[in-house]
Each structure stands twice: as structure tokens, then as C-alpha cells.
Amino acid sequence: MNAHQPLLKLTRGNIIESQHFGSIAVVDSTGKILNSYGDPYVVAFLRSSAKPFQALPFVEQGGVEHFGFNESELAISCASHETGQLHLDLIHSLQLKVGLDENQLQCGPHLPSDAKKLREVIKQDIKPTANFNNCSGKHTMMLAFAKMRNLPLENYLDITHPIQQDILQTISEMCMIDKSSIELGIDGCSAINFAMPLFNAALGMARLVDPFELTESRAEACKKITSTMLAHPEMISNFGEFDCELMKASNNKVITKRGAEGFQIIGVQPDVINERGVGIAFKVTDGDKSGINDDLVSISRVRPAITLEILRQLNVLNDAELKSLSNFGPEKVLKNYAGLVTGESKPAFEL
Numbered sequence: 001m002n003a004h005q006p007l008l009k010l011t012r013g014n015i016i017e018s019q020h021f022g023s024i025a026v027v028d029s030t031g032k033i034l035n036s037y038g039d040p041y042v043v044a045f046l047r048s049s050a051k052p053f054q055a056l057p058f059v060e061q062g063g064v065e066h067f068g069f070n071e072s073e074l075a076i077s078c079a080s081h082e083t084g085q086l087h088l089d090l091i092h093s094l095q096l097k098v099g100l101d102e103n104q105l106q107c108g109p110h111l112p113s114d115a116k117k118l119r120e121v122i123k124q125d126i127k128p129t130a131n132f133n134n135c136s137g138k139h140t141m142m143l144a145f146a147k148m149r150n151l152p153l154e155n156y157l158d159i160t161h162p163i164q165q166d167i168l169q170t171i172s173e174m175c176m177i178d179k180s181s182i183e184l185g186i187d188g189c190s191a192i193n194f195a196m197p198l199f200n201a202a203l204g205m206a207r208l209v210d211p212f213e214l215t216e217s218r219a220e221a222c223k224k225i226t227s228t229m230l231a232h233p234e235m236i237s238n239f240g241e242f243d244c245e246l247m248k249a250s251n252n253k254v255i256t257k258r259g260a261e262g263f264q265i266i267g268v269q270p271d272v273i274n275e276r277g278v279g280i281a282f283k284v285t286d287g288d289k290s291g292i293n294d295d296l297v298s299i300s301r302v303r304p305a306i307t308l309e310i311l312r313q314l315n316v317l318n319d320a321e322l323k324s325l326s327n328f329g330p331e332k333v334l335k336n337y338a339g340l341v342t343g344e345s346k347p348a349f350e351l
Contacts (some may be wrong), residue, residue, distance in 0.1 A: 005021060013343065049258065054138060059221040063144060074228045084112070209278075250317060254267070
């Protein structure tokens with residue numbers, strides 16, 4: 001039997017018309033499971049939720065100081081940015097600082113998710129380039145890491161490349177899972193990606209926000225990454241996007257990073273739920289495919305609502321904080337194109 005359970009239900013009239021299924025793991029930095037739902041050991045790809053971990057060896061080995069990265073530049077190295085003009089400008093200036101050319105990025109181009117930039121691209125018939133990819137910050141960081149160590153640049157995405165091996169080793173150590181147990185795949189941006197049980201992904205995030213057992217150099221690198229994500233959430237995604245708005249609203253309590261195909265990872269700082277830091281990872285089995293509304297704004301149906309409901313049940317966010325994020329959920333009134341109420345969307349789980 002499938003251990004995944006209903007996460008979100010949508011009603012029309014008195015009928016449940018649609019349901020989204022998945023699993024949740026809530027783990028503290030000592031490795032204790034605090035809460036779960038469905039199967040906390042289901043294996044799933046982290047997708048872009050892995051980006052803070054992928055940046056960690058670069059930061060730990062002195063890359064920030066070597067190139068003089070500022071906080072915004074480190075933030076966009078961990079980002080799934082929306083390709084607003086502020087992101088494109090920062091990526092370009094970062095590449096000039098490192099001494100890289102955009103053509104060296106192997107992520108491929110795609111259309112922007114930023115509504116203003118998307119309109120500009122359509123109206124002016126602009127052909128997107130590699131910097132438009134929402135992973136261009138990560139790829140710039142990987143190339144900078146290779147360049148710092150005088151390593152080849154042309155094969156920087158190959159799993160045998162030393163920087164990819166460093167990333168794999170770091171993720172193994174942070175998530176406390178043997179490298180041989182991590183399933184590897186190719187991400188949408190062509191980089192290596194990693195699949196593991198939700199438990200281990202949540203544990204890694206707990207240790208990122210609460211690196212009390214780690215070496216001094218790694219703990220310091222973890223703090224640089226989490227502090228810069230909180231200081232510049234608009235670089236992690238974009239103004240108005242859920243990850244950004246949650247980090248802005250949570251008063252430095254919550255770090256979050258979305259991943260494709262229904263994955264989300266959240267870190268709760270120490271002394272919020274208990275004295276230790278807490279990591280949360282969940283997977284929506286249908287992938288929670290994003291849509292776009294009439295304002296050309298990208299929206300996700302499931303992950304924001306589920307994230308907010310988890311944080312509500314864990315008493316991480318107070319009423320005022322939840323209210324400021326209410327346009328994302330956890331409960332939403334559904335309306336049709338004429339503005340008539342047709343039903344509601346609401347979480348379907350208890351941790």
C-alpha cells in the first residue's frame with residue numbers, strides 16, 4: 001500500500017473534487033523525529049532544495065573571501081531566482097567579479113518567472129540566455145569554486161569532477177547518510193541532484209540551522225548561508241514569491257527553500273520549537289506543478305499551504321505572521337473567473 005497520505009483537499013459544493021497526497025518529516029538536529037505524516041522515510045529528490053548544501057563546500061573552503069562575495073551574491077548562489085532584472089544584474093556583476101563568461105554556464109536558458117521581465121521578454125522578443133535560468137547563481141558559484149582551485153571548467157557538472165565530489169561528500173555528512181545510499185540524477189539545470197529519505201533531508205536542514213555538532217569551519221559556513229538567506233530572501237526567489245515572503249514574515253525564525261516536483265525544505269531556528277534547531281522536509285507526490293495567473297505571476301497550489309499548516313501546527317508562526325501570509329494559505333476560498341465562490345482549498349493532515 002502507498003504510505004503517502006492526503007495533504008490538501010479541494011472542494012466544490014459539498015464534494016471533495018481533488019486531493020494531493022504526500023509525506024512529511026520533522027526532525028531536530030540530534031536526529032530525533034519530532035513529528036511525521038505519511039512515510040517520513042520515502043526517498044525523494046531534493047531538486048533545488050539542495051542548493052544551500054551545494055553552496056556549503058564553496059563557503060567552507062573560503063570561496064566567499066577569495067572572490068569577495070557580498071551577502072546578496074552568496075544568497076543568489078543558493079537561489080532559485082525568478083529572473084527579475086535585479087537577479088540578472090547581480091548575476092552579471094558576479095560573473096565579472098569572478099572572471100567568468102555567461103556562455104560557460106551549462107544550465108541552459110528558460111523564460112523568466114518574474115512577471116515584469118516576462119512581459120518585457122515577450123514584447124521585445126528577447127531570446128533568454130543562460131543567466132535567465134533560475135539556477136544561474138548556483139552554476140556561477142560552481143564555476144567560481146572550480147576556478148578558485150585551478151580545476152577544469154568545461155566539465156564542472158560531471159559527477160567525477162572534484163567540486164561535485166565535494167558537494168556529494170558534504171551532503172552525505174550534513175544529512176548523515178552514506179554516499180552510496182544517495183540516489184543521483186540530472187536536475188532540470190543539468191547539475192547533479194540527490195535523492196534520499198525525507199528524514200535525512202530534514203536532518204540536514206536541522207543541522208544547517210543548528211550546526212552545534214559540526215566543525216568550527218563548517219558551522220561558520222552554515223551560519224553564513226542561513227544568515228544571508230534571511231538577509232536577502234528576495235535573491236533566494238523574488239519579492240512576492242512564497243519562500244521570500246515567508247522568510248521576511250517569520251522574524252528570522254524560518255529558513256526555507258523550494259524544490260521542483262513538490263519538494264520543500266524548511267529550517268526552524270533553535271529555541272523556537274525546542275532548544276535544538278528543527279528541519280522539515282515534505283514531498284507532494286503529484287509534483288505540485290506551478291501555474292500562472294492572469295497577472296503572469298507563478299503560483300503553486302500545494303507547497304505554500306502545506307508549509308504554513310505545518311508551521312501553524314508546530315506553533316512556529318503566530319497569528320499576526322500567519323495573517324500576513326494568508327494569501328498563500330493554509331486555507332483559501334476558491335473563486336471562478338466571474339468572482340463567484342466555488343469551494344475551498346484546505347490542508348487535510350494532522351502531524
